[in-house]
Amino acid sequence: MHNLLKKKILYAPLFTSLLSLNINTAQSQETTIDLRTKIIGLENKISxxxxxxxxxxxxxxxLEVKEKNITVKEEVLDNKIKSISSLRKAPTMKEAEPSSRWHLAGYADVGFEAVSGDAKDTFVAGKFNPAFHFxxxxxxxxxxxxxxxxTDDGETEIAVEYSQLNFLLHDNMTLVVGKFLSPIGQFQERLHPSWINKVASGPAGFMHGGAQPSSDVGFMLRGGVPVDDYTFxxxxxxxxxxxLGHDEDELELEGFGKDNDSNKSFGGRLALVHKSSLEVGFSYLNAGLNAEEGINEDGDMEPAKNxxxxxxxxxxxxxxxxxDIRAEYLNSKSTPVAAKVMNFEEIVEGEEGHxxxxxxxxxTWYAQMAYRLSGVSDNATLGKFEPVIRYGEFRVKVDDSLVSSSEKRWNVxxxxxxxxxxxxxxGVERRNYMLVSRMDETRYQLQMSYGF
Structure with missing residues (x-):
């Protein structure tokens, strides 16, 4: 037993050495495999x-090829641009913006009118109004x-509505010289063309024979100045x-190419326009009236009237x-000042009418309202319709007595x-005359107007 113990003690270091050797050998084998694997992986990555x-x-x-192609194309394009520029260079200098330009505008209309009473229904030939701008x-x-x-007789009449030179002195001022539409009120200057006028006829007192001047010959300064939310x-x-016309209640308010007296008219219109499209205006006119002396049909002397x-x-x-909502009011008066008989002035005191x-x-006045149905419907056809209503009155008095042309007028x-x-x-137009001696009448109107 003692010998067996000695053997175990002697062999123990040997067993330990062998065990250690086996472990190291195993570890060496594993390390070699890992290195080979890593080497293979690196080789693959390198590849x-x-x-x-x-x-x-x-x-x-x-990329180099494409860049070369782009460079070549850019050079070709540059050469083409240079060649075109060189070709257009001479014409560009010769074909400068023209000094003069012209434009044609205007309007025309035709229609039909049926009138109550003894009047006959008739087609209306209408009119053609070309406007030239140079x-x-x-x-x-x-x-x-x-x-x-x-005309009613089938003849053709040509009249000059206006003919004027406009000198553009400043962005806020234009000098107008010649025959121009009267600036008094709005209707005559802005609304009378048939394609702009909402009704086939004009308001009572605002057309021929009415109270609003239609045109004048002279000069006018006009323009506009912005002030905050307004334009003056x-x-x-x-x-x-x-x-003066032939009758006591008649004035000739058209522009005349020659003045028959030394009195000049002075007037115009001032207005404020808000950015909301609301406009308020005031008009004034001061003039002298004159009718030359002459001889009546019965041979009596007709004195000059002033x-x-x-x-x-x-x-x-x-x-x-x-x-589109509008209203206008006009009030005018002629006051006799003197009479001239055979060039001698005769002032009559205490009597009406020299x-x-x-x-x-x-x-005269009128109020009008129109409304496009496009404001209530997206339907394209319905949106083209526009109902309109207008009411106005026209009173003419001679020595505080109404004359036959006084009327109240409805338009629908x-x-x-x-x-x-x-x-x-x-539309339908109803004319109610203020004097019982003149019969009222109803007019049924149809009109087609074209502005160009």
Missing amino acids: GLDDLKKELEELKKN QFKDWVMFESELEITT TYSLAVGNGPR ADYRLWGADIAYAKGPW GGLEAATWE GLNFWAAPTVVVKA
């Missing part, structure tokens, strides 16, 4: 990098409008002025979107806008 390098080189070559550079423009109409507009005119003429008026308008001339007054209609400047108007 992949070579492939990437080849692809990168190919991309570089392709502008020289940016400082002067000539404009003129002709009115070509067919002005039209100040000096002209030959109106004349009078002072004063007119004032106000207007308001709102036109925005589907709405030289047989009586004091006369003209008062429906407009169809076939195009922005083409309108078909259908």
Whole structure:
């Protein structure tokens, strides 16, 4: 037993050495396998990098080729641009912007009217109003409008509505010289063309034979100045002025090419326009009236007639979107001042009417509202319809007595806008005359108007 213990003690270190050797050998074998695996992996990666390098080189070559192609195309394009520029250089210097330009505008209309009573229904030939505009550079423009109409007898009449030179003195001032539409009120200057007028006829007292001047010959300063949310507009005119007509209640308010006296008319219109499209205006006119002396049909001497003429008026308008709302008022009076018989002045005291001339007054107004149905419906056809209603009164007095032309007028209609400047108007007009001696009448109107 003692010998066995000695053997175990002697063999123990040997067993320990062998065990240690086996462990180290195993570890060496595992380390070699790992290294081989890593080497193989690195070799694969290196091989992949070579492939990437080849692809990168190919991309570089392709990029260089494309850059060369782009450079060539840019050079070709530059050469073409230079050649075109060289070709256009000479014509550009010769073909400068023209100094003069011209433009044709205007309007025309035709219609039908049926009148109650003994009047006959009739087709209306209408009128043709071409307007010409010629502008020289940016400082002067000539404009003129002709009115070509067919009379009741089938003849053709041509009249000059206006013919004027406009000198553009400043952004806020234009000098107008010649025959121009009267700036008094709004209707005559802005609304009387048939394609703009909402009704087939004009308001009572605002057309021929009414109280509103239609035109004058002279000069006018006009323009506009912005002030915050407002624009202040002005039209100040000096002209030959109106004349006395054949009757006591008649004035000739058209522009005359020659003045029959030394009195010039002075007047115009001032207005404020808000950015909301609301406009309020005030008009004034002061003139002298004169009718030369002559001989009546019965052989009696007709003395010259002279009078002072004063007119004032106000207007308001709102036109925005589907709405068009307007109202105007005019009040005028002629006051006799003297009579001249055989060039001698005769002042009659305490009697009405010098030289047989009586004091006369003209008062007229209207209110109008129109509404496009596009404001209530997205339907394209329905949106082209526009109902309109207008009411006005016209009173003429001679020595405080009404004359036969005094009336109250109603207009109710429906407009169809076939195009922005083409309108078909259908309406009923009721004229109630203030004197019982004149019968009332109803007019059924149809009109087609075209603005161009």
